[in-house]
Amino acid sequence: MSENEYWFCLTHRTVEGRDGCKNSDRLGPYASAAEASRALEKVEERNEEWDNDPAWNDEAATPGDGVSDATPDR
DSSP states (O other), X not given: OOSSOEEEETTTTEEEOTTSSOXXXXXXXXXXXXXXXXXXXXXXXXXHHHHTOTTTOGGGOOXXXXXXXSOOOO
């Protein structure tokens, strides 16, 4: 682990060094404080990308593609 690592604390909404809050309450590590300060923006960008990725978008399923909302007969 590098001494120059930074995290974004979700509790305090601040950038922290290694000795900050517990890891379950923060995002990172990031290589710079500036990068850590953009953590929530990056999360939003990635979520948008994943929401619009046809490989992961269940709503884009078409008949015959193996994806079904039907309950199987028992």
